Every structure is written in structure tokens, then in C-alpha cells.
Amino acid sequence: MADRLSLRAVTRIFPSGDGIRAVDLDVVVGQVHALVGLNGAGKTTLLRLALGMLRPQSGEVLVEGQPLARTRTEQLAGIGHLIDAPLAYGELDVRTNLALAARLHGVARSRTAGAVGDALAELGLESLATRRARTLSLGNRQRLGLAAVLLHGPRLIVLDEPTNALDPRGVILLRESLLRRAAEGSGVLVSSHHLDEVARIADRISVLNAGRLIGTLAPGRADLERAFFDAVYADDEKRREAGDIES
Amino acid sequence: MRLPFLGVAIAVETRKAAASGTLRATMVLVGSGIAILSGAFALARSNGSGIMAAKLALLTHGSGWTGFIEIAEQITAAGVLLAFGIGMTWIVGREFLDHTVSGLFALPVPLRSIALAKLVVALLWCALVTLFTVAALAVVGLALGFGAPDGDALRALAREAALCLLTALLSVPCAWAATLSRGLLAGIGMAVALVVSAQVAVVAGMGEWWPGSAPALWAIQPEAVSAGELALVGVVPLVFGVLTVAAWSRLELDR
Numbered sequence: 001m002a003d004r005l006s007l008r009a010v011t012r013i014f015p016s017g018d019g020i021r022a023v024d025l026d027v028v029v030g031q032v033h034a035l036v037g038l039n040g041a042g043k044t045t046l047l048r049l050a051l052g053m054l055r056p057q058s059g060e061v062l063v064e065g066q067p068l069a070r071t072r073t074e075q076l077a078g079i080g081h082l083i084d085a086p087l088a089y090g091e092l093d094v095r096t097n098l099a100l101a102a103r104l105h106g107v108a109r110s111r112t113a114g115a116v117g118d119a120l121a122e123l124g125l126e127s128l129a130t131r132r133a134r135t136l137s138l139g140n141r142q143r144l145g146l147a148a149v150l151l152h153g154p155r156l157i158v159l160d161e162p163t164n165a166l167d168p169r170g171v172i173l174l175r176e177s178l179l180r181r182a183a184e185g186s187g188v189l190v191s192s193h194h195l196d197e198v199a200r201i202a203d204r205i206s207v208l209n210a211g212r213l214i215g216t217l218a219p220g221r222a223d224l225e226r227a228f229f230d231a232v233y234a235d236d237e238k239r240r241e242a243g244d245i246e247s
Numbered sequence: 248m249r250l251p252f253l254g255v256a257i258a259v260e261t262r263k264a265a266a267s268g269t270l271r272a273t274m275v276l277v278g279s280g281i282a283i284l285s286g287a288f289a290l291a292r293s294n295g296s297g298i299m300a301a302k303l304a305l306l307t308h309g310s311g312w313t314g315f316i317e318i319a320e321q322i323t324a325a326g327v328l329l330a331f332g333i334g335m336t337w338i339v340g341r342e343f344l345d346h347t348v349s350g351l352f353a354l355p356v357p358l359r360s361i362a363l364a365k366l367v368v369a370l371l372w373c374a375l376v377t378l379f380t381v382a383a384l385a386v387v388g389l390a391l392g393f394g395a396p397d398g399d400a401l402r403a404l405a406r407e408a409a410l411c412l413l414t415a416l417l418s419v420p421c422a423w424a425a426t427l428s429r430g431l432l433a434g435i436g437m438a439v440a441l442v443v444s445a446q447v448a449v450v451a452g453m454g455e456w457w458p459g460s461a462p463a464l465w466a467i468q469p470e471a472v473s474a475g476e477l478a479l480v481g482v483v484p485l486v487f488g489v490l491t492v493a494a495w496s497r498l499e500l501d502r
Contacts, residue, residue: 014501051352052352053499073355081350081352084349089345089347092262092266101350104256105354
């Protein structure tokens with residue numbers, strides 16, 4: 001079975017010199033792949049490249065073995081993602097926002113109400129179903145965005161800092177949801193700088209620094225934070241010696 | 248160009264537009280504003296003897312319903328393009344302003360279908376504004392005691408409706424500007440530029456063939472503009488509609 005998502009030597013450099021350089025990355029069936037890095041390392045840029053929000057200057061993005069630009073409708077209907085901001089319109093209530101997200105994700109009209117009901121329950125949003133999105137707290141707005149990502153049962157889930165603004169209960173709900181979906185065969189790519197949370201859910205952890213993947217971390221190890229900083233500092237030192245950065 | 252799930256995209260955009268306080272408020276302000284201002288000027292013209300009445304007498308020729316609608320056409324020509332441009336800009340540009348645009352990528356519904364759906368829904372909203380404006384004019388005209396509209400009055404009201412609808416087509420470039428600028432300001436700037444270009448074209452004596460001013464000149468004086476000159480208006484939404492859909496289909500979140 002093809003990987004849910006594959007990036008092959010993907011490069012995109014911005015005029016400022018920042019960007020992503022020759023990144024290879026796989027999100028396999030049934031696994032959570034976490035992407036960790038400092039602010040500005042290129043995590044969001046990489047996720048945007050994976051979803052077609054940016055086009056690579058070289059390299060290739062494959063979704064279930066198909067180049068992203070030629071991905072079929074049924075493959076696109078199997079993607080759920082949250083990058084930047086939730087797909088939530090302030091003037092619409094929570095239930096209507098989810099119904100529109102369902103339709104945009106290819107859920108048939110006859111199945112929309114059921115999918116919305118399940119998503120409301122999964123993210124603990126039932127009591128807020130009739131509230132306009134603009135009246136929600138930041139955390140509940142994030143929950144709404146996550147519900148919109150998950151309600152169509154995606155096989156590939158891509159999330160950028162998904163625990164942002166979530167309260168502890170929301171973090172647990174999301175963690176359980178992602179682990180359950182991975183166990184059911186979904187592939188999950190999640191960026192985070194919360195190493196504790198990553199350690200709880202990830203099967204693989206890739207470290208991104210200055211736009212390049214510099215290595216992996218073993219999720220089970222107790223000193224994850226130390227291992228992360230060791231990897232980043234070692235890479236910075238290597239780049240300094242090579243003259244890529246000033247000392 | 249294939250446009251899969253266009254029906255879904257139109258349904259989604261319609262639902263968003265229906266809930267929009269911005270679009271609702273603009274519709275009410277435009278329709279009632281044109282009707283009330285036209286009524287006030289019609290009263291000033293019939294009752295007054297000052298400078299205002301003299302100026303209005305120069306601008307309009309009829310009396311009763313036709314004079315009233317002629318005033319409405321003058322106001323519509325100047326104001327409605329700006330209002331339609333703002334509505335068109337908001338429908339497109341709000342996705343960038345609210346950062347919801349990222350959620351529209353990697354969907355079975357492609358960005359080009361969403362873009363076309365936005366144009367369709369924006370034009371439908373313009374049609375609703377037109378209906379509201381004509382209804383408001385009818386109400387104000389009756390309230391002013393012009394009596395039941397006769398054939399001439401109905402033709403004048405139909406011309407006012409046609410002016411609004413043709414002007415709606417002229418607002419499509421605002422969607423393109425909002426897309427390129429990833430926000431609202433350039434779209435509104437485009438609306439202002441269109442209004443100014445229409446004024447300049449009229450002053451320069453080229454108003455009949457300039458798409459931005461031809462509908463207004465036709466509505467005010469139908470024999471002054473030929474069918475061919477009026478048909479040029481259709482080029483604007485076609486060209487800028489294609490440009491807008493193409494810009495969305497190549498969209499990148501690179502700034």
C-alpha cells in the first residue's frame with residue numbers, strides 16, 4: 001500500500017533565503033509522524049508544500065502514490081488539514097460551519113447531518129452547536145477547526161500546531177482522536193513544539209532545522225527535549241563551520 | 248476548463264452570503280438610500296424654486312414617475328458600482344482577511360470552482376440588491392403620490408433595473424484585484440478606479456463606448472448609446488472572470 005503522503009527532495013526557497021531544502025518525508029499508513037523544530041525552522045512551510053498551498057521549485061509531493069497536482073477526487077476527499085487558521089466563518093453557527101466543511105470535503109448531503117453530529121460529539125462541541133463561531137473562545141474555535149478536519153474520516157491528517165489554544169481537556173480529546181484514527185489506518189502528520197505532547201502520540205519524530213530535516217528522535221526516550229536540542233545545536237555548529245551561518 | 252463540484256461550491260458560498268451582515272446591510276443601505284435620496288430630490292424639484300430645483304431640471308426631463316426614476320438613475324450611476332464593488336471584494340477577499348483560505352486547499356472542490364462560485368453568488372447578490380432597489384423606488388414613488396405606474400414609468404423602472412444589473416457586471420474586476428492583493432483594499436480601490444474612469448470617460452466625450460460609463464449613459468438617454476457599445480460591457484466580466492478563476496487555480500500562500 002502506498003504511503004499516505006510522501007515528499008521527495010522537496011525544495012522551495014523564498015527570496016529572503018528561508019525555505020525548505022531537499023526534504024524527504026513519508027507519512028505511512030497507521031502512524032503519527034511528528035515534525036518538530038524551533039520557530040522559523042520551516043514547519044508550516046513544509047506542511048503548506050505538502051498540501052499544495054505552495055508549489056515546490058524542485059522535488060515532488062505524492063498523496064497515496066499520486067503526484068499532488070494529479071490527485072484524484074477520492075484521494076482529495078481523504079485529506080483533512082488545519083494550517084494557519086480554522087475553516088470557520090464567524091457569522092455562521094458551529095453546526096452550519098461543520099455542515100459546509102462536510103460538503104467541501106465531499107460528504108454526500110444525505111450523510112452530512114450524521115457526520116456533523118459525530119464531529120460535535122468527538123470534540124465536545126454539542127453544547128456550542130448553535131453558537132456563532134465569532135462568539136467562541138480561541139480554544140473552542142480551534143476545536144471547531146479540528147472537528148471540520150476530522151468529520152469526513154480522512155485517511156491523511158495534516159495539522160500545524162493543533163494544540164494551540166486548547167485547554168487540557170481539548171488536548172486529551174485530540175490526542176485520543178488522532179491515536180484512534182491512526183489505529184484505524186489513517187496517516188497523521190503533525191507539527192508541534194510541545195515535545196511532551198509529541199512524545200505521547202508520535203510513532204516517528206523528524207527534526208526540522210533551517211529548512212532541512214536533520215534527523216529523527218525516538219519517541220519513547222525520556223530525555224526527548226535534550227536530544228532535540230543536541231540535534232539542533234549540532235546542526236547549527238555544522239552549518240557554522242561550513243560558513244552557512246555567521247558565528 | 249473542468250469545474251468539478253461547482254454546485255457544492257455555489258451552495259456553500261450562497262449559505263455564507265445569506266448569513267453575511269455586511270452584504271445585508273449594504274443591500275438595505277443601497278436600495279433604501281437611492282430611493283430616499285431620489286424621493287427627496289424629486290420633492291425639491293417639484294416644490295422648490297432655488298438652485299437645487301434648477302440643477303435638477305437640467306439633469307432630468309420628465310415629471311412624476313419618469314422624473315423621479317431619472318433622478319434615481321443619476322444617483323445609481325455614481326453610487327451603485329462602488330457598492331457592488333465592495334460586495335464583490337468582500338465575498339472574495341474575506342477568505343484572506345479571515346485566513347480561511349488555507350482551509351480551501353486540498354479539497355475535492357477545487358479552488359477554481361470556489362472562485363467561480365464566488366463570482367456567481369456575488370452577481371446573484373447584486374441581482375437581489377437590484378430587486379430591493381426597484382421595490383424601494385416603487386414604494387417611495389407611491390408614497391410621493393405619483394399614482395399607479397403607467398407604461399412609461401414601468402419602462403423607466405426596468406431601465407433602472409437594467410442599469411443596476413449591467414453595473415453589477417462591471418464590478419467583477421474587484422474580485423480579481425482582491426485575489427491578487429490577498430485582501431480587501433485593492434478590490435475597493437479597483438471599485439473607486441472604475442467609478443473615476445467612468446467619470447473621466449464621460450468628460451472626455453468617450454463615455455458611450457467605455458464599458459464603465461455606457462450603462463449609465465444608456466439608462467439616462469437610451470438613444471445616446473448603441474447596442475454594440477452597450478454589448479462591450481459584457482467583455483468586462485468575461486475577461487476579469489477568467490482572470491479571477493485562473494488566479495485562484497494558481498493560488499499560492501506565499502505572502
